[in-house]
Amino acid sequence: MPAFNRNTPLMITFYTVINWLSLFSYWLLIAGVTLRILMKRRTAPSAMAWLLVIYILPLVGIMTYLLFGELHLGKRRAKRAKSMWPSTSNWLKALKDYQHIFTNQNSEVALPLFKLCERRQGISGVKGNQLKLLTTTADTLKTLIRDIKSARCNIEMVFYIWQSGGLVDQVAEALMAAARRGVSCRLMLDSAGSRHFFRGPYPKMMRDAGVEVIEALKVNLFRVFFRRMDLRQHRKMVLIDNAIAYTGSMNMVEPRFFKQNAGVGHWIDLMARTEGPIATTMGIVYACDWEIETGQRMLPPPPNINLMTSEQKTDRIIQVIASGPGFPEELIHQALLTAVYAARQQLVMTTPYFVPSDDLLHAICTAAHRGVDVSIIVPHKNDSMMVRWASRSFFAELLEAGVKIYQFEGGLLHSKSVLVDKQLSLLGTANLDMRSLWLNSEITLLIDDDVFGRDLARVQEDYIARSVPIDAAKWTKRSVRQRVTERLFYFFSPLL
Template sequence: MHIVVATVLSLRILYRRLQVNSALAWIVLLIGMPIAGPVLYVLFGAPTLGQRRLKLGQRIRRFYQKAYHVAPTHVAAMDRIAEPFGALAGSIADDSGFPVLARNRYDILTDAGAILEAMVRDIDAAQTDCCLEFYIIDPAGRVAQVLDAVLRAAARGVACRILADDFGSKAFWRSTWPARLRKQGVRVIRSLPVAVIRSFSKRSDLRNHRKLLICDRAVAYTGSFNLIDPHEFKQGAHVGEWIDLMMRIEGQMVDALACVFNADCLLDEPGADITRATLRARPLGGQMAPLPDTCNLMQLLPSGPEMANSTIYEFIVAAIFNARHSVRIVTPYFIPDQAVMLALRSAARRGVAVQIIVPERIDTRIGQYASQSNYEDLLCDGVQILRFRGGLLHAKAVLIDDGIALFGTVNMDLRSFYLNLELSLILYEPRINTDLGRIIDTYAARSKAVVMAQWSARSGRQRFLENVMRLAGPLL
């Protein structure tokens, strides 16, 4: 029976044409673990959220892109984007439907208290709609002020919706807040609900990792910040307070983000009847706020198993290969595959200054060792690795040369590239790159460089654990 089951599932893996390392890892697991291997594959092996979401997601987003007139930026502005990134921007627009948008204003927020206070102000100012979508909502501490603001907004007639990941927001779902919010008229929706029976048709570990707040058609927030109070969140993990980045945006990008929120909301709302009438009745149907006079070229890139292609992964690899002067990466979870490793090492060997900033400690030991297994190869080729010592650096950004930046929710690991629902902004503005660079400089100042001589002297036990976790990398 074991041989039959392992053979059938291995043939299925070969038929799906996974990446070679992932396919081999699953086949070894199926052969080496007679009972557990097939069960794990059935639960976690297929990166699908179900046929309904795959079929409807693109149609819903396209509907709102037309309804909100998410139109391409004038050709003259696009000429400011250096090649090959202009061509990459066009490819992303073709794949996702989101073109480069110019009329935007932004503020980058780095302090959790300032982020929460700004959110409260904008929710209190909302007149028609208030939409929240977060992987983690933990109602402890100062987060209660944001939820209280949502209650006040609903009481004055604002249409409020909260979409929270079923797994990541366990603390929220177990609290009294969902009942309190629903009583006031807030639509509170579980994103990607987890259930044992459902796990046999949809993977339970595919999560909605997006972070998003939209008020009216006036202002939006996105970035790495979950709706948490770092003073309270995961204090028992002994990794320090979480350090995040969030961008407050006004302008055309608000409507683009609304397209993603509306699609996610419809696809997760139980019993939603997706007709044209239903689509037209979604939030953010009022007038768009006056566009800012500033010109900041931005492009939205949602990613995950609901998308046709792994465009975010392709962009990151292409961007690193095309870097000419510098590559700066900030990420809490750094578990690259062979293509990303090749891009980074190749860039360093041709003289590009490659810098990677990661936390000194993260909240998962498996991820810690899997990440560290890559350090020696990178150090040999001249990549600078800095380990942040001021807490769990949860910010995510990739800066290429002086004019291209990737900002949002994506970690540098295969889970973010392929499995989770993610949300990224590609920023084609030198001034934004400069602003992010200054922030990254403050992270670097609080970090300690990994030195090759010292790293090579680590214990044999640590090397063994790193090598074991490296094998698990394709499955993480």
């Protein structure tokens, strides 16, 4: 019989206390995160999704929420975002002295949306713009190269992805040549999207040529604890000489060199090239992004008076919306809702990633119930499995409401556009998913012009001609396995 150890009861008591303290701390942590989720103002589906993840996979769920559940911009960037607004506000007030560039008239369908943006952003839409749709990557890159070669003062660029190859290398060479001849050149690229670029030779080559190259929102293990890593710089924008501007869905890539092994085909994009005062208002967006990322203030100059007062062949009315840290919250989401509710005859939407909020889904279905001819065009093949299945979970409700859904067969349809009654166009970088609507830095142009609307309508009609419509009757007969998979990924839709 072993000898009695008088320390044994003490040890048992010690381990019991440790176990109880660990269990108490564990439940206290869960309760604390639960309370934090409930106290944050977020949609009910999003809150429920996070709670279920945390209670089903407690430790993994808590860690995931702490990393990705809240908008952590980082103290330094948050401070810069807050401090830049006094000077930005003064610049906007000074811009209003140029009354001749602003519009006080809008079409009936566009008026509510332009009023919303004016009140939330402090600036109204501008007129006197020329605007051209660029429907192929080759046309966009060739046109951009010509504009870069003609630049005299400044070139500012921001892209989510820059991948070398083909015409993109000619863009890089033209940019470096511009810097060598004295043009001020700035290039800001997202760290995650352009990771291959930053590992290649071009960053050093560009910097040696005089181009300021900035890696935005750097990704590394250390920064995980101080800033949300999936907060991305998703804008695609080029500004030249404070007079020419580009934006749209295209990253700085040539499709034949990009994601060839993804099995989705070439990416199909849509860009807009503008001339006029809209370049000035887009410049303030770039200046704010640059200051948040670098701490350097670079407010753009006032509009070119000679350009603004000259007779224009076209007079397109355009408003710019920017989202992301430092800009009005939820504005792109509010703009989409306003545009959908304004539709009276026709609504056409194109997006590669369709994971709408409940409010947006309800607005689209309501438009169809009101008798609006609603069409949504999405790619048949998608490079994101989760988004592909999650988006399909919305199809049944849309089809039941009378929405026409087309699956594009000619590649990965990456263009992001909304056309309301062939008069009001929304064109830019934002997808119809939670990430673009609530998190990423995006930019969207609002265009109140029936001529441009007809041009966009022709592009969308071409997309539809290259698509296969989803038959509502056949969709209701899809397999149980498919339905279960859709609902499983729908569970994660608020988090995508």
